Each structure stands twice: as structure tokens, then as C-alpha cells.
Amino acid sequence: MNVLDCIYxxxxxxxxxxxxxxxxxxxxxxxxxxxxxxACNTQPWEFIIVTDDEVRKELKSKLYFGNYDAPAAIVxxxxxxxxxxxxxxxxxxxxxxxxxxxxxLAATSMGLGTLxxxxxxxxxxxxxxxxxxxxxxxxxPLAVIFVGYPEEEKExxxxxxxxxxxxxxxxxxxxxxxxxxxxxx
Amino acid sequence: MNVLDCIYxxxxxxxxxxxxxxxxxxxxxxxxxxxxxxACNTQPWEFIIVTDDEVRKELKSKLYFGNYDAPAAIVxxxxxxxxxxxxxxxxxxxxxxxxxxxxxLAATSMGLGTLxxxxxxxxxxxxxxxxxxxxxxxxxPLAVIFVGYPEEEKExxxxxxxxxxxxxxxxxxxxxxxxxxxxxx
Numbered sequence: 001m002n003v004l005d006c007i008y009x010x011x012x013x014x015x016x017x018x019x020x021x022x023x024x025x026x027x028x029x030x031x032x033x034x035x036x037x038x039a040c041n042t043q044p045w046e047f048i049i050v051t052d053d054e055v056r057k058e059l060k061s062k063l064y065f066g067n068y069d070a071p072a073a074i075v076x077x078x079x080x081x082x083x084x085x086x087x088x089x090x091x092x093x094x095x096x097x098x099x100x101x102x103x104x105l106a107a108t109s110m111g112l113g114t115l116x117x118x119x120x121x122x123x124x125x126x127x128x129x130x131x132x133x134x135x136x137x138x139x140x141p142l143a144v145i146f147v148g149y150p151e152e153e154k155e156x157x158x159x160x161x162x163x164x165x166x167x168x169x170x171x172x173x174x175x176x177x178x179x180x181x182x183x184x185x
Numbered sequence: 186m187n188v189l190d191c192i193y194x195x196x197x198x199x200x201x202x203x204x205x206x207x208x209x210x211x212x213x214x215x216x217x218x219x220x221x222x223x224a225c226n227t228q229p230w231e232f233i234i235v236t237d238d239e240v241r242k243e244l245k246s247k248l249y250f251g252n253y254d255a256p257a258a259i260v261x262x263x264x265x266x267x268x269x270x271x272x273x274x275x276x277x278x279x280x281x282x283x284x285x286x287x288x289x290l291a292a293t294s295m296g297l298g299t300l301x302x303x304x305x306x307x308x309x310x311x312x313x314x315x316x317x318x319x320x321x322x323x324x325x326p327l328a329v330i331f332v333g334y335p336e337e338e339k340e341x342x343x344x345x346x347x348x349x350x351x352x353x354x355x356x357x358x359x360x361x362x363x364x365x366x367x368x369x370x
Binding site: 001002003004006008010027028030031035036039040041042043045046047048049050051052055079081082090091093094098100101102105106108116118121123133134135139142143157158159160161164165166167168169171172175177178 | 186187188191193197212213215216217219220221222224226227228230232233234235237266267275276279282283286287301303306307319321324327328342343345346349350351352354355356357
């Protein structure tokens, strides 16, 4: 699949077939993730692949906004022993986010659907995962990525808006913010 | 170009030809960026495309680790009036990072090279950009992405390391952290 087509085709998929995703495919997704750039090449990431039914059920029951029946999930974590320290410490978030986007695109190109459930920095979102996965405190779950064969179709799209582009100089413009449904969070 | 091949082929390019990147191509990169998912579909981003020689020179002179002669740059910013508020506010960083990864991959697929220069959360990194671009305080520059035709070749790679994958349960392992060259920062 052409790269631009794949970027537009990637959509958040919430309905999945129960066809399992094989281990090799899941490993390929992590290989794609680890090809992302990281600040000073720190590679501050770790990945927990979830395929076990009991663990999936527990994860689903504990996640806010995680009530989806995907046959697999990848928990993308930053390990603070691997991340940089000092003022550059939080670059791990950007590194792991780039890795996640690689997972989403690689999955799309392989006919899979994905959903990115953001956890960190919302402590109540990610705290339950310490118990589910026996995580040590230096490991911070940034997001859960659900993975499976899609049972819904969505149109490719870019949400391009020319009002968000500037050439060489910023200028004040009125933007319409998206409705913020933060009340539920 | 196949998506996985593109993900592996994307490398940080530091040597560029002076052949200009045309405006339409730069807009395509932003279209790719804005196809990335965002928390609650907030689309908290703005993009400043830099092609003007004077602005490029000023940017280069003010950036830490930004001494590269790319014919174009895209400054990826979060606009706090567009971002969510409360504990979920900082999801804009993950949203913009996914958008950046899309820029890098779209560029790679079009024969371009890129370099991601991280700014936020390091205040001394991003403060100079307020003056260069007349930015209001609600706009935070997350990164500068240099864009141009590459004058160096790098091998495709994944930095996959099986010790960073876990199946269904975390387990303590000894990881070798990359050497942290934070002293320079």
C-alpha cells in the first residue's frame, strides 16, 4: 500500500472480528514501532503484547474508554531507567508516540484496524495497569493500542485545514476549537 | 513505496541538497500530519512552514542542535486554545508527535529526508521561536522538522530488540540503557 494512502486510510477502529492476530504479525508491529526516531537514540520503550483472554478481559474492564473487543492489544510503555534525565526526560513521550503511529500505520497496511487509548499523563487512566501487568514503578504505560481485523469500514481522510498552516511567520487567526468532551474524562 | 519499507527507510538526515522543496509538496506533508489521530479529535495543532532564506537562517542560528542546511522546515506547534484542558491537556504532545511521524514517513515516501529537532518541554530550546515567528503565548513549538532532498544515504533499519517485548505480563529484566548524552543539553 502506498504510504500516503495508508496515512489517510488509518482510522480509529472500534469494531473487531474475533479472528486472532498471529504472534508474528504482532512482532512485526513492534518492529515497525522501534524504527521510529528517539531523542538522542535513547529507545526508551517497552511493549507488552496482550493476547491472553483473561488478561484482555481484565484490561478491558479496568480501562476508561477501553470497552472494545479486540483480539490483541499492545501496551506501549516508557521505562524511566532508559529515558533521558533532567529537563529532556519527557522526550520519551514523543518517542513513544512516534512509535505508536508506526504501529497504527503498519497495522493499516496489513489489513488490521487499531485504536489508540491514551493513558499517561492521566494517572487514574494508567494506575490500574500496574496491578494487571506487575509493572515496576519506573515503567509508565503511555497508551494501549487495540489491534484486530476490522468489522467496520471507514473512509480514508485527512483533516487538513489550511487555516492551520502559516508561511514563515505566524499571524493571529480565529480558530474554531473542537467541542471538548472532557466532562466524561 | 511499501509502508513497512518506508518505516524502516526513514532515517534522520543531516545533509541536504539545496534543491528547493516546492510548496505543494510541503502542503502534502501537512496533509499527512493532520491525518493522525488526536485525543477526542481535538486537532490541537498548527504548522509554520519555513522556506524564506532569512527566516531559515535565523531559525538555524537560534536552535540548539539545529545547525543543518535544509531548504525547508516545518515547525509543529500545539495551540493551547485548541488543546483539551484539565488533566488531559498534555495529550496535545502525543497528538502532535503522531502528526510529526506522519510527516517523516510521507516525506520518506516522496524521496525527501527529514530531521526531527525536539523543542518542548525544554524551555531554552523553544523560547527563541516566539520572537522569530511572532508567536502568541498559547502556541507552543513542539519541534522543528527539517525537510529537503538528502545528500547522504543511510541503510534502512529497525532497532528491534526482543528484550523489550513482553507477552501478557511484565517481568523484570536487565536493560542496557543507551549512553545518555544529556550533558550537552
